[in-house]
Amino acid sequence: MSRICIRRFRLGKCQRISSVNVTRDLHTTVRCQAAVLLTPNLEPTLTTTLLSDPREIVKKQRLDDLVAAVTQERRDPQWTWGCYIALLNIIDPDEVPLELHQLVLRKCTHSAREQRENLSRRLRAGNRPRTSHSHEVRFQAIIHNIRQAGHTPALDDYHYILRQFAAVGHHVGALQVLREISHVGLMKTSKTYGLCFMALCHRLSLPIWHQNRPLLVSEVTKVCTKLLADMWTEGIPLTGVNVDLALRVFKETMDIEGYERMMKMAYAVDFAYPDRPPIELWGKGSASDTSDRLFSSIPEPLPFSTATLNTTIDILGRLGQVSRLVQAFEVLTTPLKSPGIGAPASSFEDDEDEEFGDNNPSVATYNAPHARPNTTTYHFLLKWISRAGHAVLARHYLLQAMQYDREIDRTLRGICLLKPPSEIEAPHFGVNRSLILPVFAEANRDKNMELLRWVLVKTQRVLRRKRADLLYYSEIERGWREAGYSTEELEQGDMSKYSSPRHPAPHLSPPSSSVSPLKPPSSPLTSKFSTPETISPDLDLDLEDTPVSSTPTRKVFNIYTHLSILSRDKEQLEKFEQYVTDIIGRDTQRVKERLGRRIWGQKSIYLRSLDNRSRVSRTLWREIVNYRPTPARVHRNSGTSTTHTRTGNDTGSGHVAAHRGFFTSRTYANRVQEAAKATGPNTR
Structure with a gap:
């Protein structure tokens, strides 16, 4: 190896560090300019004790940083989570107040609306959709710390997690949270199930690989049916929002049986007899089977809304049942008279029919559902x-x-x-x-x-x-x-x-069933993803x-x-x-x-004025269809114009041709009859 190469491997000279005494403060993981110190009201002796112990000083510093992170107006999830982890590294979860755990749960991630916007932005960029929440591990850790500290999470804490999962369509996580609520022993409400229905609806609105679409639809249908059965078993009343979300799921999965059953139970609408109350709601018989018990749990039907009417019309139209579609539209948009209990008996009724029971459907008080x-x-x-x-x-x-x-x-x-x-x-x-x-x-x-x-x-x-x-x-x-x-x-x-933007106004045109606001841009893989109609509800x-x-x-x-x-x-x-x-x-x-082409080929055509097929001369046909001679064309090879003229339509297709169609008159009918007599009918 040459000396020149050896010289290149020489190391630089080390600089001498100045021996100046610099006072260095103890720093945490949070930036110093972002930390806010809170001065607690402590006794003088206790303050002296705390300040004398370095461990207590660090604890106080990190606790103050966490309090400042959760109390600020601007949400910074990374800062909040960093302060929370730094505090738990030196103390146990039971030393942290329950209220502070709950505040960290709500500040360690972005809001639900921001989560949905981020998901929409990723889908527009063509990224593969993620159904799981990015901060699901944080939620699990905070709930685990609360339970480890001997506390029980509040129902609002689980509702916040469910709303986060509904924003990204994470229906699997929502079901796990629902299962944990039952394990903890908290009483579920209509809002709890409503957030689960929102997660199901949003998941169905997200694009999915076309081969996995049937499996997802089957799974979501089973989950929706199970949630409704759990609500009826636990005696949780149905609300208009929950019913609307469930109907959206049934419409997307085309579960007509579940849809009809939901309409009977929620709105007392029977598609077989839309102008009569369902027979299960007549109040007759004992609740011997499961169906009667479920129907007996509903005190009265919910008010019928225009959104439910639109969903009903849409699902019946998708099934191709035009007769039931027209019947449902006519009945559900026209307020009918409520049949009274004391309806007069018909003179044609036979006394022998009494032994078979009362077959008059007016025995039940019934307010016919209708919407504008x-x-x-x-x-x-x-x-x-x-x-x-x-x-x-x-x-x-x-x-x-x-x-x-x-x-x-x-x-x-x-x-x-x-x-x-x-x-x-x-x-x-x-x-x-x-x-x-x-x-x-x-x-x-x-x-x-x-x-x-x-x-x-x-x-x-x-x-x-x-x-x-x-x-x-x-x-x-x-x-x-x-x-x-x-x-x-x-x-x-x-x-x-x-x-x-999520709910079309009455004057606005409804979105097309093949267009979704979350649809990724066109690419070779776009056709492989199934993007259904947007059924994602508003947060x-x-x-x-x-x-x-x-x-x-x-x-x-x-x-x-x-x-x-x-x-x-x-x-x-x-x-x-x-x-x-x-x-x-x-x-x-x-x-x-x-x-x-048939006229020029000496073939017959059908004329409505004669109600028969006959041959028509070319001259008469030119007058019927307004054919007029057009200027001669120039041959491409010779460059000179021809001596003959071409017969064609001078108007062409377009605005004027639309008004020059087959407009007949008496003169035209007479000429056609004269031509038919001269040539005679021909059924060729």
Whole structure:
């Protein structure tokens, strides 16, 4: 080895450390600038004793750091957990107060809403979803320390953990927490089970590998059924939120038996006889079997809500049961008369029928459940009816929706002229593009030109009404401003309550069943993940054991929100009108070309005016379908124009072609009859 290489391996000279006496304080794991010291009120002798023992000084320092970490407004989970671990390294868990353990439990992780937002952010980035909670080990450690210290965790502590698991869809952890609550001996409430139902709903809304989807659906269905059975066994009353969450699970898993049973028990709705109370609720017979005991545990049915109506319409439509769908919609949206106990007996009843018991269903007092439909209700109704191919029903309910919209708008216009803005209730219904689109799709699939033109006419009518409403309510807003109402008074209708991103507002179009806000971006693996309709509930649901009010929540009218919705609907309908026009023109052109090929091939076509098949001359066919000579084309090779002209449609497919279809007249019918007499019928 050369000397040059050896010189490179020489070490640098060591610098001499200055021997200056520096006073070094004892530091903990927490930054000094973040620590806050609390001065306890101690006796002078005890203070002297504590300050004389270094161990007590460290204990006091770390205890003060932990108190400062859990009492600060800004949440810092890592700092809180670091202070908690540093304190438990030098003292036992029983020396820490129970209240401090509980505060650490709530400060050692992010809030439930932040957890859900982080999960959504990871899914949008394309990361694989994690169903387990990132800080589940911390929860287990804190609960273990509380029990090791001889204390019993409070039910609110377990509720906080359940809410954290519901935010990320960790249903397995939620069931383990529920099992531990029973082991500890705490009394579970409706809120406890409601948080478990939230975890199940959120788990079903998360994407999953398509091969594992059936196993997850089966598991969630069994768990939901078991939770409901446990509630009935323990005598825990059902609440509207819990029933709604359970129905979402049954709708996603398509468990129609569990869904019908839940509707009977919670709302007294029997799909076999929706206008009559279920036979189990008549109060006859003894509770001999399990079913009677379960039904006897419910004092009275819960008030029927619009959300439950929408879920019912959706699940019946998914099953393809159009007759039951229409029956349920008609009965559940129309308040029926309650049959009385003392109903007069029919004169046709035979006295011999008395030995077989009373077969009159009016023996039980029954308040027929019903709810007010909104835009989402009609959207689901028209969607599933149109997919089933019932064009007549789709046309009927679209006309009904348009009439219902006019009635609500006329009522709102009159109220705006008589009452101040604070006393006006926000409308719950409005016709928009989402209601017309299913009918248009059905007509386009069947190439029903008559229904397509009807849809175009109705779209134009709705568009004219939207424009008129926009002008009218703009004048109302201007008049209120001139009358002295401020912007704050006109905006008192909370827009967040009127249209929530997780719950579509009545005027807003419901999300498509194939789109989820948690859906990852498109990638080669995206098609392998099953992303169902979003059924994830909001974290702000009221799960407390409060009685359910039969009257819906009143929403104050916000004229600025109403104007923005009208403006958005108008823009969507304008684009939709142009699209429908182009589709009609394209389909009309295709029909013309198909029949024209038969005419040029000397074949017969069916004419509705003659109600028979006959041959038509080319000249007559040009007049029927508005074919006109077009300019000659230039040959690509020669570059010169041809001398002959080509016969074609000068309008082409599009806006003008949509209005030049098969519009017949008396003159046209007469000419067709003359041509038929000259050529004679041909059934070729």
